[in-house]
Amino acid sequence: MLDESWQPPAVLVAVDLVILTLRSERLHVLLVERGIEPFRGHHALPGGFLNNAGEDVLAAAHRELREEANLEGARLHLEQLGAYGAPDRDPRGRVVSVAYLAIAPGLPEPVAGTDAAGASWRPVEDVSSGRVRLAFDHRQILADGVERARAKIEHSSLATAFCGETFTVAELQRVYEAVWGVRLDQRNFYRKIQGVPGFIVPAGPNRRTTKGRPARLFRAGPRNALHPPLVRPGSPATNEGNQ
Template identity: 60%
Template sequence: MYRPSDFPPFAVTVDLVVLTLRSDELCALLVRRGEAPHKGRWALPGGFVREDESLDAAAARELAEETGLDRVHLEQLGSYGDPRRDPRMRVVSVAYLALAPDLPVPVAGTDASEARWSPVDTAGKLAFDHGRILADGVERARSKLEYTPLGTAFCAPDFTVAELRRVYELVWGTALDARNFHRKVTGVPGLLEPTGETTTRDGGRPAQLYRRGPAATLHPPLVRS
């Protein structure tokens, strides 16, 4: 017979890996904790799930509170439940990954004293197990660029192939051959749709503008070398 008293209580939180590109670097949103535990340490934004909300709703609420945004790519990344990950009590965290271009200067939430965009390679040691969660989020973003149109989430609605290539270079951390990349992305069915417009914002000759096409997966994939 099931008796709730036979099982210890535990809390559920959501933690957010929010990635964007700033000053030609892949950056993550970090907050400096204003309360114990780990007061003064940098951490991922997040918070406790309220009794009357779903996990997705909690993640969306935390994202809106920390960035002011409510319409960005947001997906569940994984769950983290080491019994010793939080000194207060047993806390299971469900992490989410959010990606968007040109995100604004962050505003610290109610339990944070400061917020900033930090290059993912120099984020340093984070509170709790957030270093592991951040690493998992970055790898998820890098791998999904291979087989989904996720790279376009970092672009403006209308973009050039050169701008998309720069996204791949910054997220993957490697330089790509311009002609080879152009051939690959324009050859993937449903990835890009021409807008019929051109721009000179990349410098040089007018470049074709594209928008994201209807493809949900890339065939063939854009494999990292």
């Protein structure tokens, strides 16, 4: 039984967005430069507090996508990443943030939101290497988002969310290389994706002209779960010969 003197803690709820895309064949994340305290002038993930007690968390994520990046959530892959609620994560008080992972191809140059001094795409490796430092616990949130993407493209069709409506096998391979941070053998990659029925399907007779011979175009197929999975090099399954 609760003590009658007990009062619920005052907790603010926020959303943070890990928005990933490929630019120049490298994995990039959208960062904003904070224009207000705390951490004024520091880089951070886009996000903000819920507008009011009646706003749904997912609705807040869609709103922040529009306000911070001029993006419509319906055109992105958007999924909840997790909740972050360490007591000291925000110097303003007890703040719990619900983080979302958003992925889309060819995203435009960002426009800073109302409380941001600037916004830009930055290579993920700049953050992971420490060259770019993030406010709050956003480096951990970004690391979790990237790891989620790395794991999911092994077992699901998420990699196609980084591609346009149609794409070549070489373009899909570059997604895997950028997200995993490894180089892949072209013939081996082609053999593996062709061994997963329904992962990608031909996009008609059209072909894209490259420096070499014309490349066939594909689009995402009906299968969401990949069987067998495309296991990243260096994982336990690979070492056991199950790649």
